Amino acid sequence: MTEPALQASPGCPPPHPAPRRPVLALPRDSCDAHCHVLGPADVFPYARDRTFTPLDAPKEQLRALHAHLGLTRAVVVQSSCHGHDHAVLLDALRSGGGRLRGVALVGETTTRAEIERLHLAGVRAFRLNFLPHLRTPPTRAEIDSVLERVDGLGWAAQLHVQGGEIAGLDAVVRALPGRTVVDHMGRVDLAEGLDSQALRGLRALLDTGRVWVKVSGVDRISRQGPPYGDAVAVAASLVAHAPERVVWGTDYPHVNIVGEAPDDGLLVDLVGRIAPDPAHLRRLLVDNPAELYDFPSAS
Secondary structure, three states: OOOOOOOOOOOOOOOOOOOOOOOOOOOOOOEEEEEOOEOOOOOOOOOOOOOOOOOOEOHHHHHHHHHHHOOOEEEEEOOHHHOOOOHHHHHHHHOOOOOEEEEEOOOOOOOHHHHHHHHHHOEEEEEEEOOOOOOOOOOHHHHHHHHHHOOOOOOEEEEEOOHHHHHHHHHHHHHOOOOEEEHHHHHOOHHHOOOOHHHHHHHHHHOOOOEEEEOOOHHHHOOOOOOOHHHHHHHHHHHHHOHHHEEOOOOOOOOOOOOOOOOHHHHHHHHHHHOOOHHHHHHHHHHHHHHHHOOOOOO
16 A cells, blocks of 8 residues: 655755765765665655654665766665665665665564575665664664574674764674674764764774774764864764774765755765875775675776
């Protein structure tokens, strides 16, 4: 059964109406390592128990944005508004011509057979949401159940956490057998400064050698607004600290935010400030996502 036209929740604005074309010359095979495909709801209904309703952002819209920005690879993250029904993700991956990888939401109803289908389609990670506005944080038993289901596939674990929770991640990270990715710089609170306990904890996680960080979401954590100088400084410090274990993404189409959606062209240009060293820029946009998400070697 299809849903009628839906009204978007507060915090789900429309995309920027005219994102600028980036000035930054991107390396070949540059990757948007965090983006979403949402709906359309009349084809891929949103989950009935969702905590927010977005505007549709179908695969065609994402493909057009990437062409405009000069990004040729992407990692599509299953959104919690679609729950554990991965039909929308599978459809996007099938249409990607090998340039897309995926991140799944594995739940109690996700069978091993479905996980193997997801793997064949290009999924290379699973996401654990610890943000209360998305779901009740997973218990250790739930995490162990997910690990059992994805065993042997080499998937990374992506942790979606909020600032103060970073200090408590040590036990979770130790329980995860493979690589772990912290989304959106841990959504640290910049009101606590650039040497907060959360940022020290994030750097300590990077120092384990098993944890990666997405230096995405500068618009989410900035207290200054565009061009997000405070958040860009944090992202740049993380790239300089561990250039071999950082990736970047647009976070398109920017759901659950305050205010208007950011200009994705600006976000791309800010990568030049986040990774001013050309070698670090290539690692951030090409080599690291290729390693983490199993893309073919850069051409």
